[in-house]
Amino acid sequence: MTKYTGKLYGIGVGPGDPELLTVKAVRLIAAAKIIAYAAPCATESASESMARTIAAPYFPDNIVEYPIRLPMVVERAPAQKIYREAAAVLREYLSAGQDVLVLCQGDPLFYGSFMYLLPHLQADFAVEIVPGISSLMAASASLQTPLVCRNQSLAVVPAPLPDVQLRAVLAAHDTVAVLKIGRHLPRLRRLLSDMGYLPHGYYVERASQAGEFFCPLADLPYELTEAAPYFAMILVRKPGMDGN
Amino acid sequence: MTKYTGKLYGIGVGPGDPELLTVKAVRLIAAAKIIAYAAPCATESASESMARTIAAPYFPDNIVEYPIRLPMVVERAPAQKIYREAAAVLREYLSAGQDVLVLCQGDPLFYGSFMYLLPHLQADFAVEIVPGISSLMAASASLQTPLVCRNQSLAVVPAPLPDVQLRAVLAAHDTVAVLKIGRHLPRLRRLLSDMGYLPHGYYVERASQAGEFFCPLADLPYELTEAAPYFAMILVRKPGMDGN
Numbered sequence: 001m002t003k004y005t006g007k008l009y010g011i012g013v014g015p016g017d018p019e020l021l022t023v024k025a026v027r028l029i030a031a032a033k034i035i036a037y038a039a040p041c042a043t044e045s046a047s048e049s050m051a052r053t054i055a056a057p058y059f060p061d062n063i064v065e066y067p068i069r070l071p072m073v074v075e076r077a078p079a080q081k082i083y084r085e086a087a088a089v090l091r092e093y094l095s096a097g098q099d100v101l102v103l104c105q106g107d108p109l110f111y112g113s114f115m116y117l118l119p120h121l122q123a124d125f126a127v128e129i130v131p132g133i134s135s136l137m138a139a140s141a142s143l144q145t146p147l148v149c150r151n152q153s154l155a156v157v158p159a160p161l162p163d164v165q166l167r168a169v170l171a172a173h174d175t176v177a178v179l180k181i182g183r184h185l186p187r188l189r190r191l192l193s194d195m196g197y198l199p200h201g202y203y204v205e206r207a208s209q210a211g212e213f214f215c216p217l218a219d220l221p222y223e224l225t226e227a228a229p230y231f232a233m234i235l236v237r238k239p240g241m242d243g244n
Numbered sequence: 245m246t247k248y249t250g251k252l253y254g255i256g257v258g259p260g261d262p263e264l265l266t267v268k269a270v271r272l273i274a275a276a277k278i279i280a281y282a283a284p285c286a287t288e289s290a291s292e293s294m295a296r297t298i299a300a301p302y303f304p305d306n307i308v309e310y311p312i313r314l315p316m317v318v319e320r321a322p323a324q325k326i327y328r329e330a331a332a333v334l335r336e337y338l339s340a341g342q343d344v345l346v347l348c349q350g351d352p353l354f355y356g357s358f359m360y361l362l363p364h365l366q367a368d369f370a371v372e373i374v375p376g377i378s379s380l381m382a383a384s385a386s387l388q389t390p391l392v393c394r395n396q397s398l399a400v401v402p403a404p405l406p407d408v409q410l411r412a413v414l415a416a417h418d419t420v421a422v423l424k425i426g427r428h429l430p431r432l433r434r435l436l437s438d439m440g441y442l443p444h445g446y447y448v449e450r451a452s453q454a455g456e457f458f459c460p461l462a463d464l465p466y467e468l469t470e471a472a473p474y475f476a477m478i479l480v481r482k483p484g485m486d487g488n
Contacts, residue, residue, distance in 0.1 A: 012381070019268035022258070022377065026267060107381045107391075110398075115390040122388065129385035131452075133266065137256070137351045137375035144371055146359040147351075153413065154354075154400040161395060168416065169397065208375075 006094040008125050010114035012107040012132015013054045016209030020133045021055065028101060028130065029058045034093050036086070037103040038113040039067035051103040066090070068113075079116070087120030094125045107132040111158075111179065136177055138207035139233050142214055145202060146237070148175050159184035159234075163191055170195055174238050181232040186225050188234060192217065202235045203228075250338040252369050254358035256351045256376015257299045260453030264377045265299065272345060272374065273302045278337050280330070281347040282357040283311035295347040310334070312357075323360070331364035338369045351376040355402075355423065380421055382451035383477050386458050389446060390481070392419050403428035403478075407435055414439055418482050425476040430469050432478060436461065446479045447472075 009028055014020035021029075029035070039049035049067055068086045071078055090100050108114035108129055118127065136156065140147045148154045152174035157166060159181050170176050170192075178188060192198050201217030205228065215221075222228060253272055258264035265273075273279070283293035293311055312330045315322055334344050352358035352373055362371070380400065384391045392398045396418035401410060403425050414420050414436075422432060436442050445461030449472065459465075466472060 010385075014266070015375075017268070019271070020266050020375065022264050022266055023270060024261070024263035027263070107384075109384045109390045110381060111392055111394075112390075115393055118388065118390075127388055129388055131259075131264065131377045131381035131385040133375045133377060134381060137354060137378060140351075140353045141254075141373035141375040144362065144366065144373055146353045146356075146362075148355055148400065149359055150355075151402045151404050153402070153405065153409075155417065156392065156398040156400075158395045158397070161397065165397075172412065172416065173399065 004097045005125055006096070006098040006100060008090070008094060008117075008121055008127045009099065009101045010108035010112075010118065010127070010129040011055075011101050011103050012112070012130055013051050013103050013105060014133040015106055015135045015138035015207050016050075016054060018054055018057050020138070020208055021058070022130060022132070025055075025130050025132070026058050029055055029103075030060055032060065032063055032099070032101045034064045034066065034098055034100045035059070035103060036066040036068060036090060036100060039069055041069050041071050051105045054105065055103050070113075083113075083116040084120060087117050090117070091121060091124070094121065104132065107134045110134045110136075133208075135179070135207055135231070135233060139177070139204040139214070139235060142204060142207045142212060143202050143235065145235065147177075147235075159188060163187070166191060167195065170197060170236060176236045178234040178236070180230060181228045181234060182230040183227040185222060185228040185232070189217070189220075189224065192234075192236065197236050197238075200236055200238055202237070203232065204235065205229055205232045207233070248341045249369055250340070250342040250344060252334070252338060252361075252365050252371045253343065253345045254352035254356075254362070254371070254373040255299075255345050255347050256356070256374055257295050257347050257349060258377040259350055259379045259382035259451050260294075260298060262298055262301050264382070264452055265302065266374060266376070269299075269374050269376065270302050273299055273347075274304055276304065276307055276343070276345045278308045278310065278342055278344045279303070279347060280310040280312060280334060280344060283313055285313050285315050295349045298349060299347050314357075327357075327360040328364060331361050334361065335365060335368070338365065348376065351378045354378045354380075377452075379423070379451055379475070379477060383421070383448040383458070383479060386448060386451045386456060387446050387479065389479065391421075391479075403432060407431070410435060411439065414441060414480060420480045422478040422480070424474055425472045425478060426474040427471040429466060429472040429476070433461070433464075433468065436478075436480065441480050441482075444480055444482055446481070447476065448479065449473055449476045451477070
């Protein structure tokens with residue numbers, strides 16, 4: 001006799017606005033018994049999980065919540081250990097026949113945390129992934145600026161990449177989205193100015209969230225030496241991309 | 245006295261599954277009076293609008309529908325003329341104080357048709373864009389394969405680009421999504437095979453729709469000379485991207 005095991009769901013909850021969850025995500029959350037999500041360590045200042053905050057309006061009563069507490073550090077080793085331990089906990093629920101939802105801000109597989117749990121569990125349990133609206137699409141919607149059309153190409157790069165790599169990508173594509181800006185803002189502004197792309201850059205913070213802010217990169221209110229939030233984005237869209 | 249004018253909405257309806265619309269898109273559609281969408285010319289075999297088909301379950305009664313009939317040709321000139329004429333029709337509604345929704349499969353600004361209407365109307369009317377789940381995120385969710393993590397970079401390129409450009413992009417990024425495969429399938433298979441990336445490629449057709457199909461590129465059931473559907477996608481994910 002085959003034992004019934006639970007199903008693991010990776011659920012994208014979108015960029016911040018609770019109305020930007022999909023109908024499917026809302027249906028699954030409303031029927032959930034066990035909901036996991038990444039959250040900062042309790043000792044850190046921002047102790048709320050963004051994914052939980054976005055999806056909480058749809059939480060049913062009497063669920064088990066499992067916050068996966070991650071320290072905000074650059075090193076991979078502690079996070080790897082925490083995800084391995086979290087996977088072991090979720091494995092218990094799944095083995096007991098219970099479905100588990102893992103919420104992820106944005107899309108689960110686009111710089112999302114779900115991909116760190118997936119390899120520990122996908123061989124043994126049924127998995128379903130519900131895609132989410134990414135910050136990329138949310139930023140473009142807020143700016144009312146096309147990402148790409150026709151035969152244009154798009155690159156998405158994290159700001160910590162070295163200058164030489166960022167320069168090559170900026171030279172090669174029609175549109176480039178630079179994510180995870182944070183302390184790299186001064187370096188990126190210099191680099192884009194050097195390449196003549198400053199007039200073609202847009203800056204977006206907290207797309208679709210309360211406190212959303214965006215402007216042409218040249219009008220940025222940050223001092224030239226100042227850092228931006230980690231989740232800020234710069235969109236560079238080369239001239240000629242007018243969609244006409 | 246300022247005359248009240250309507251608001252123009254660009255609404256992403258996602259990749260195909262009607263459950264992958266956002267809560268916001270459903271709310272706006274359910275309250276709509278005038279809904280526009282791109283559709284093939286009536287004389288063509290596929291005469292149904294994909295965007296309409298996806299969103300139709302949420303249509304209220306007694307709406308005005310405005311299909312923007314586009315010939316399926318490569319040349320830009322006829323489409324430009326049709327969008328200019330469509331914008332003139334929508335302008336009448338907007339000027340009369342009526343809101344207009346334009347539905348777009350996937351995301352409105354990611355190879356979406358909304359960007360061709362936008363420049364004709366955005367100077368004169370309030371605009372709001374609701375981002376949608378793109379085929380990129382839907383394909384990755386179906387494959388249960390991460391797009392990008394940590395400091396990795398992603399490129400999105402249309403298959404019609406020349407070999408030299410596709411090769412440069414494939415060499416430079418951790419993950420590359422090649423869209424609009426169609427008749428370019430044989431050329432892409434040769435190119436990826438030449439570069440040693442065939443074992444790292446995945447093929448996806450109709451992600452999230454009825455008739456969805458995906459497989460490792462090496463197992464593709466198409467003959468080596470055969471074309472794929474236009475909306476098929478190849479995702480190349482370089483080794484070492486295990487998310488751990």
